[in-house]
């Protein structure tokens with residue numbers, strides 16, 4: 001007995017010693033290589049990677065590309081696009097082929113291959129929901145629809161969407177997602193993975209909510225207090241049902257509540273084992289003229305129910321829009337709807353069309369933490385012949401070739417509130433950015449001193465960041481940028497640009513004309529994250545302002561008045 005006691009004491013001491021040592025090592029590693037996180041300061045957000053603001057220049061693979069047989073068609077596209085981050089799914093059906101048996105091979109393969117290509121990853125958990133359906137549930141779940149139940153429509157028929165009230169599905173998803181996050185924690189100490197998407201475009205098409213008996217009971221019950229609070233409804237409605245409180249929006253709000261609660265529990269369980277930033281993505285409703293409930297996917301994080309999602313799923317860091325609307329007004333409205341004091345902007349999916357690429361700058365102007373056109377690997381379109389122009393990838397590649405080398409500076413300047421960026425809108429040939437004593441005036445279209453336009457489609461985009469009171473970093477494509485002394489709000493109205501008429505941009509302030517002069521316009525490149533001087537631009541290159549063509553150009557501009 002005594003012998004065992006001494007043995008136990010030695011064992012305990014060494015276990016405690018090991019644990020303490022492991023903890024110290026953990027702490028040292030955390031300091032040297034902190035886990036990615038989303039931080040907020042003065043209402044602005046940054047994704048911190050290796051301790052500093054980071055901008056994800058992303059692409060998302062096609063849905064079925066994350067297999068050993070097809071990953072080889074992902075990396076060359078990522079390289080041609082100059083992305084720093086690839087978003088790709090983890091499939092529940094592959095991950096848990098039998099109940100409780102996890103297959104980590106796909107995760108390990110994509111981690112190893114991404115590292116070999118010096119890329120970061122965002123992994124998308126295709127779990128209970130994928131585009132409103134349960135198509136990625138493992139076979140053993142699909143074969144038991146009574147247990148892992150579907151949403152039931154008004155006629156009592158099951159539809160192609162998982163029920164947010166199926167406790168067995170929720171338990172299984174929590175179990176699987178936790179195993180996935182646990183594995184990620186041990187398999188990815190170098191933090192190749194920056195964020196994880198929980199589910200994919202949750203919600204239901206074709207019916208507004210679940211009409212199963214369990215659901216009906218909850219729909220008739222009083223609206224939970226946190227939902228009333230989140231939706232700014234007076235506490236007087238505390239005993240009222242969903243229908244009484246929300247009327248025509250009742251069913252959508254109820255379904256959002258049920259799904260957010262479900263997803264919130266999965267996210268919280270995963271985060272408890274490995275606290276990576278988590279987000280959900282939304283199939284959107286029309287941002288300009290939202291149709292009635294039923295005209296869009298019901299229950300996902302659409303703009304009308306963001307408050308419900310925030311209240312019910314606090315472990316989700318970001319609610320993110322999938323933007324496939326190419327109309328400028330709609331696109332910008334969507335960015336504004338998801339760029340909120342309580343929500344960092346992140347565009348995890350967007351159209352890969354040439355005319356959309358300019359909106360990357362609009363997202364930058366709203367401090368996006370990342371941007372990612374969808375479906376840009378070579379599983380659909382073959383890789384171009386070597387040496388030929390890859391027009392399929394061109395517009396997004398242009399953006400990333402320009403921003404990639406300066407990515408850390410851009411992310412930091414944006415987090416510090418010093419950067420503004422815009423994209424061309426046909427209705428607005430001129431856009432003015434205000435920086436204290438200076439206005440940066442961006443113009444598009446043809447004319448003397450204006451940017452040459454590529455074809456007839458709007459493609460202009462520009463960013464301006466204030467480095468010092470009188471010094472700016474300027475970059476962009478197919479745009480013309482100049483600086484003008486700013487006055488007060490009232491004086492600004494009387495300002496005119498008189499560029500191209502023998503005068504420099506000027507402002508009439510207190511009855512006196514003040515003119516801009518360039519002290520120095522430096523063209524440079526970014527090397528190892530720092531601006532490297534190449535040459536001074538002057539004469540024809542600056543006498544009519546600063547012109548940005550379709551070639552990447554970065555300028556450091558010092559201005560003064562006379």
Ligand code: DGJ
Nearest residue numbers: 063131200201322349374
């Ligand atoms: C949005 C989804 O989130 C993606 O997975 C994909 O299905 C695209 N739609 C369309 O291809």
